[in-house]
Amino acid sequence: MKVSIVLAAGEGTRMRSDLAKVMHRVCGRPMLEHVLDASAKAGMDKNLVVVGHKKEDILEQISGENIVFVEQPMHDGAPYGTGFAVMQALPHIDDDCTVVVLCGDTPLVKNETLKDLMEHHEMNDNSATVLTTVMDDPTGYGRVIRKTDGSLLEIVEQRDASEEQKIIREINSGIYCFKASTLKEGLEEISNDNSQGEYYLTDVIGILNGRGYRVGVLEAKDHTEIMGVNSRVQLAEAESIMRKRINTLHMLNGVTIIDPERTYIEEGIEIGRDTVIYPGAVLQGRTVIGTNCQLLGGTRIRDSKIGSCVDIESSLIEESIVGDGTHIGPYAHLRPKSVLGERVKIGNFVEVKNANIADGSKASHLSYVGDADVGKDVNIGCGVVFVNYNGVSKSRSIVGDHAFVGSNSNLVAPVEVKEWGYIAAGSTITDDVGEGELSIARARQVNKEGWVEKKGFKKHK
Ligand code: UD1
Numbered sequence: 484m485k486v487s488i489v490l491a492a493g494e495g496t497r498m499r500s501d502l503a504k505v506m507h508r509v510c511g512r513p514m515l516e517h518v519l520d521a522s523a524k525a526g527m528d529k530n531l532v533v534v535g536h537k538k539e540d541i542l543e544q545i546s547g548e549n550i551v552f553v554e555q556p557m558h559d560g561a562p563y564g565t566g567f568a569v570m571q572a573l574p575h576i577d578d579d580c581t582v583v584v585l586c587g588d589t590p591l592v593k594n595e596t597l598k599d600l601m602e603h604h605e606m607n608d609n610s611a612t613v614l615t616t617v618m619d620d621p622t623g624y625g626r627v628i629r630k631t632d633g634s635l636l637e638i639v640e641q642r643d644a645s646e647e648q649k650i651i652r653e654i655n656s657g658i659y660c661f662k663a664s665t666l667k668e669g670l671e672e673i674s675n676d677n678s679q680g681e682y683y684l685t686d687v688i689g690i691l692n693g694r695g696y697r698v699g700v701l702e703a704k705d706h707t708e709i710m711g712v713n714s715r716v717q718l719a720e721a722e723s724i725m726r727k728r729i730n731t732l733h734m735l736n737g738v739t740i741i742d743p744e745r746t747y748i749e750e751g752i753e754i755g756r757d758t759v760i761y762p763g764a765v766l767q768g769r770t771v772i773g774t775n776c777q778l779l780g781g782t783r784i785r786d787s788k789i790g791s792c793v794d795i796e797s798s799l800i801e802e803s804i805v806g807d808g809t810h811i812g813p814y815a816h817l818r819p820k821s822v823l824g825e826r827v828k829i830g831n832f833v834e835v836k837n838a839n840i841a842d843g844s845k846a847s848h849l850s851y852v853g854d855a856d857v858g859k860d861v862n863i864g865c866g867v868v869f870v871n872y873n874g875v876s877k878s879r880s881i882v883g884d885h886a887f888v889g890s891n892s893n894l895v896a897p898v899e900v901k902e903w904g905y906i907a908a909g910s911t912i913t914d915d916v917g918e919g920e921l922s923i924a925r926a927r928q929v930n931k932e933g934w935v936e937k938k939g940f941k942k943h944k
């Protein structure tokens with residue numbers, strides 16, 4: 484059985500945050516979720532997440548199959564080190580398990596690397612295997628100390644390292660594979676006799692070595708994967724690396740991204756080929772974009788399904804569905820449960836909410852379409868308001884195919900305009916409009932001849 488222990492109980496002091504460190508987001512998802520995802524994909528049977536500091540944030544937001552939370556008791560409000568954290572998980576692990584230890588603050592680790600680590604560990608029949616990498620700047624990481632024959636001797640933390648050891652650029656990733664029984668034995672021996680007064684998991688390596696166990700190393704080729712996030716500066720670096728990974732994948736799949744450094748696409752979003760994305764786009768959640776679309780001007784799309792050949796400019800789309808060939812924006816807002824058909828036009832400053840708008844219909848300027856069913860080839864003029872709320876409850880409006888709603892009209896729901904209904908500009912519609920009828924609901928115009936002259940207004944000019 485393969486079990487992971489994911490360490491997530493640390494204080495995260497260097498983040499200077501009220502939020503648990505591992506819950507800070509990278510490309511839209513908490514760091515811990517990225518790590519658990521990699522772990523699940525690497526085939527772990529169980530993931531033991533050690534929580535402590537600010538555990539409420541974590542317990543509230545993280546859940547999933549095979550995830551078990553283990554609490555690390557706090558000592559005077561402070562955690563007690565990575566070794567102490569791992570100890571809390573031991574009662575949940577049988578002696579014959581293979582254990583992979585992960586940190587909740589290394590969001591870039593890939594499942595393939597975890598698989599390689601376990602394979603290397605088993606092939607060499609190691610008792611412990613450390614994943615290491617060579618960093619240009621190893622500051623802050625534990626250094627990997629090798630014997631003269633090149634084999635691993637121990638890991639020394641930055642704070643406890645001599646000047647000579649600090650020069651070493653090979654670092655401990657904080658990711659290890661252990662035989663459960665040997666891990667338990669090693670942890671019994673560690674002490675907190677170090678600069679931080681903490682129990683270091685890293686000390687287990689030197690201890691097992693001293694006892695003659697086989698302790699190996701796997702050097703990760705891609706050092707970006709290993710990056711630990713301890714500060715906001717590193718959070719931004721991790722974000723940038725992951726953003727690049729995601730965007731590169733889309734580009735290789737045939738999506739044009741004009742400026743990949745300024746395009747923010749969360750993991751798991753599908754985008755069809757020949758779609759072109761301009762800088763500033765934000766694609767979030769469960770979003771699917773079809774082929775040949777154009778996304779311009781900082782458009783944000785969340786949890787939505789966009790068809791093919793759709794143009795969207797400077798707009799916000801949430802929990803909505805958009806059909807092929809439709810045009811949206813600039814500055815439009817599709818609020819949740821908006822369903823647009825094919826070749827629809829939603830223009831400048833138009834807001835749509837909980838509404839269906841069928842094929843070929845247009846609302847080109849300055850309208851609010853809320854709680855409505857709009858048929859095909861309907862024209863919604865400039866400034867039309869679907870008056871859906873009476874201060875207490877919401878009601879729906881229905882507009883049939885080919886209807887024409889003149890500019891600056893109000894449709895006071897519940898109301899229905901039948902097919903080919905025609906509403907004169909400036910009307911406030913409170914009663915249903917029949918098929919093919921013209922409805923004028925405004926005061927008739929009165930022109931008073933000579934009125935200005937009579938009032939004597941001309942004299943004053
Ligand atoms: C640790 C390693 C270091 C390695 C680096 C890689 C130790 C002693 N040091 O250092 O060798 O190069 O990771 O990123 O292991 N945690 C707990 N409980 C605690 C303390 C920490 O769960 O009591 C968790 C943290 O939430 C974090 C992880 O363990 O997710 C690592 O802790 P952190 O304090 O970030 O260790 P580093 O100083 O980065």
Ligand code: CA
Nearest residue numbers: 588711712713
């Ligand atoms: Ca760390």
